[in-house]
């Protein structure tokens with residue numbers, strides 16, 4: 001699986017128009033985001049404006065480098081985290097750390113909250129077989145997260161199946177993002193874990209909701225309504241409080 005991913009990771013960030021310019025992606029997602037976050041579109045526009053310097057920095061830092069499976073809709077997560085002001089965010093799946101970077105920029109701007117990122121150490125795995133693109137040699141997963149954001153961040157190297165049980169039962173999880181292995185059992189297991197931690201309600205985001213039936217099956221199993229889909233394949237839903 002990771003060998004396949006690393007082959008795709010030859011594609012440079014800058015080649016993707018949705019990385020070069022975040023505005024079209026934001027415009028097509030704005031109405032759905034407003035419904036999801038119970039915000040007005042002008043409120044969201046103000047949050048989107050905050051992303052401009054971050055985007056300029058990321059173009060300089062990452063533009064010519066392989067995108068390594070980055071969650072290209074990550075700027076939408078920045079807006080969600082700014083609006084929701086979560087205290088605990090968990091994401092599964094990390095490569096460059098593009099999604100982590102945008103979530104952490106938002107937490108830092110909020111001035112509170114923390115992110116736990118869970119992922120396989122794919123760079124080490126690929127390096128052992130010479131599978132790392134030369135431009136990424138020597139980098140670790142999460143290389144897009146700068147030191148100044150580390151205070152808000154914990155990186156867990158391992159499969160979500162192994163790490164998530166260790167995080168259960170602590171503080172309530174406010175936001176959960178699935179972006180690890182887009183296969184039915186993994187997706188459903190992660191959604192179910194998140195649901196079990198949303199005692200006071202929470203926000204579930206998932207990439208690749210069309211990969212299989214895990215997303216609709218999860219929603220109907222728990223009678224959760226009002227899900228939104230942004231920019232083709234980023235699903236999101238507010239899960240109400242439940243016993």
Ligand SMILES: C[S@@+](CC[C@H](N)C(=O)[O-])C[C@H]1O[C@@H](n2cnc3c(N)ncnc32)[C@H](O)[C@@H]1O
Nearest residue numbers: 069070071093095096097098099159160180181
């Ligand atoms: C699409 S990438 C994640 C990209 C990330 N959101 C970013 O923007 O950097 C998916 C990653 O999930 C990792 N992965 C695959 N199976 C996993 C599992 N069971 N648990 C955690 N991570 C997994 C892969 O190694 C891969 O690097």
